[in-house]
Amino acid sequence: MYTLKVEKMSCGGCASRVTRTVQTLDPDAKVEVLLKDKLVRVESARAPDAVAAAITAAGYPATQVAAD
Structure with missing residues (x-):
């Protein structure tokens, strides 16, 4: 499991x-969104x-922040 920071994700629609x-x-894949x-x-x-x-190609710049 790893964690990505998704900068432009700001609402439930973005999370979906x-x-x-x-x-x-x-x-x-198992996906857990921590919107706030x-x-x-x-x-x-x-x-x-x-x-x-x-995710970046979908319009939400994403970078890895942690691997569990």
């Missing part, structure tokens, strides 16, 4: 779009940089 983006990349902190915790077989790149 980010979640869908991750699950499009990896349908088995602008963090997304992801458990996925895909590498953090690939997930961050997909």
Whole structure:
């Protein structure tokens, strides 16, 4: 599991779009959104940089902040 900071994520719609983006990349991914902190915790077989790149391409700049 790893955590990504998603700067432009500010509402429930943003959180849903980010979640869908991750699950499009990896349908088995587990995604937890911490909206007030602008963090997304992801458990996925895909590498953090690939997930961050997909979220960024969806319009939400994302960077990895922690790996659990």
